[in-house]
Amino acid sequence: MTEYALILISTVFVNNFVLAQFLGLCPFMGVSNKLETAIGMSLATTFVLTLSSVCSYLVYAYLLVPLSLEYLKTISFILVIAVMVQFTEMVIRKVSPVLYRVLGIFLPLITTNCAVLGVALLNLKKDNTFVESLFYGFGAAVGFSLVLILFSAMRERINAADVPTPFKGSAIGMITAGLMSLAFMGFTGLVPN
Amino acid sequence: MALLKITSPHMSSAGKTGDVMLTVVLATLPGLALLTWFFGWGNLINIAWASLVAVSCEALVISIRQRSVMFYLTDYSALLTGVLIGLSLPSLAPWWLTLIATSFAIIFAKHLYGGMGQNPFNPAMVGYALVLIAFPVEMTSWLAPKSLPGNDQIPSFLQTLTAIFPFVGGEAVDAFTMATPLDTFKHKGEQLAAQLWASEPVLSPSSWLAWQSISAGYLLGGAYLLYKKVFTWHTPVALLVAMTIISGIFWLIDPDSYGSPLLHLLGGATMLGAFFIATDPVSSATSVKGRLYYGAAIGILVYIIRTWGNYPDAIAFAVLLMNFAAPFIDYYTQPRTYGHQISHQKTRSGQ
Secondary structure: OHHHHHHHHHHHHHOOOOOOOOOOHHHHHHOOOOHHHHHHHHHHHHHHHHHHHHHHHHHHHHHHOOOOOHHHHHHHHHHHHHHHHHHHHHHHHHHOHHHHHHHHHHOHHHHHOHHHHHHHHHHHHOOOOHHHHHHHHHHHHHHHHHHHHHHHHHHHHHHOOOOOHHHOOHHHHHHHHHHHHHHHHHHOOOOOO | OOOOOOOOOOOOOOOOHHHHHHHHHHHOHHHHHHHHHHHOOHHHHHHHHHHHHHHHHHHHHHHHOOOOHHHHHOOOHHHHHHHHHHHHOOOOOOHHHHHHHHHHHHHHHHHHHOOOOOOOOOHHHHHHHHHHHHOHHHHHOEEOOOOOOOOOOOOOHHHHHHHHOHHHOOOOOOOOEEOOHHHHHHOOOOOOHHHHHHHOHHHOHHHHHHHHHHHHHHHHHHHHHHHOOOOOOHHHHHHHHHHHHHHHHHHHHOOOOOOOHHHHHHOOOHHHHHHHHOOOOOOOOOOHHHHHHHHHHHHHHHHHHHHHOOOOOOHHHHHHHHHHHHHHHHHHOOOOOOOOOOOHHHHHHHO
């Protein structure tokens, strides 16, 4: 049980995918302009990330390994992720058309969110079991959602500030992300590597 | 028509920004005096140097932005940032360390966001965290306090000046440095807490007296600021209470391996953080409930990072992390407007 808790703490805080490993920066910068959108995006990404982490583990362990097709792992993971995203897109379209319209292009772009593929590949690198993959994917998603939501609330405030013209928009967003990364370095050492 | 722009927090102290900032600077004096008494001239020189750098950087940026330099300099917020950085750096920190911390704080953490009143992160803590990560060795060597028996080696003014600015060319000094109490406690390994208190010179009563008195000095300054209504009690009290409770719980469970609440409250920068840093009106949460959450979360984060993380004194990181969360906290703790009786349920469905 402790090891699962450690996986969660590690992926949410210490090795946060966005602020410590710099994966998934595109939606982090792209969808963080409004808090509501960010929350919708977080939920969608959490769903996709957790499910694709588990599914890609299953595909690898029960399809690629028995057939000795391990070298196809990247392309098959991409396929799994694309299917997951398509599925999520259909669900959101039915459940919340407003959110579907607000998220727009960023919804299909979850496919290209490097954090999603990153989690699937890191699962293999770390020799995670089925349950560990589940926690790893979920933790990564929670960490992503946490910083995305906090960042979007902060960006709403920054947008109202008197930022010097050359730094307006994404530039100050990047600097803020850097300062947040600095703050997250305080968590180093919480989990033994 | 002149529109009076009033932003939160609506404090009851009727002063200009400059007066408030000067009051805060004034309130650091008891702590600063005790710091100087126990550790020599270092922090005074650091403060002077950091303030000079801070004010120059501020003047530089404002003149680049073609605003009125004197108008912005007389709000003394840059001075306060300089003073806070000078207080928190070790007393023999070399001049370039202070320069990096202060200029980064003023230029990046403050003026890229539009300057006074708009910075989402506490500038002093951004500068401090930057140098703490980049130069850990310089940041962890503190002088041994003067009250320690056998330590008659508190460097003179000129020696301290030479240690900070080597090109001054005074006599070099071989000062007696040691870790802070929290640092010592953190690296105690398998030793029991009681053994540590008995064996480590930094935790001996005479050295502990120094750390304790400095914290008491900051507490006094904080009380003065509360009396002057520069800030409300919510943030500092929530911070101190949360830290006492969480450290008390672990201490009661296992007093041999966890530090006592007293060590956590008085052994490091807790008091300075609680009264002078977490209460920064710009980067903290603003609603009443929000300030309580904000302060309590800082107290808990400090304890977590101190106990299980890599950094023995985690005020800077905890404050930065909560600065990051403050807009979110504010968003969800907005007080309802007066006269409206909208239940939580209704607000939700109304969205």
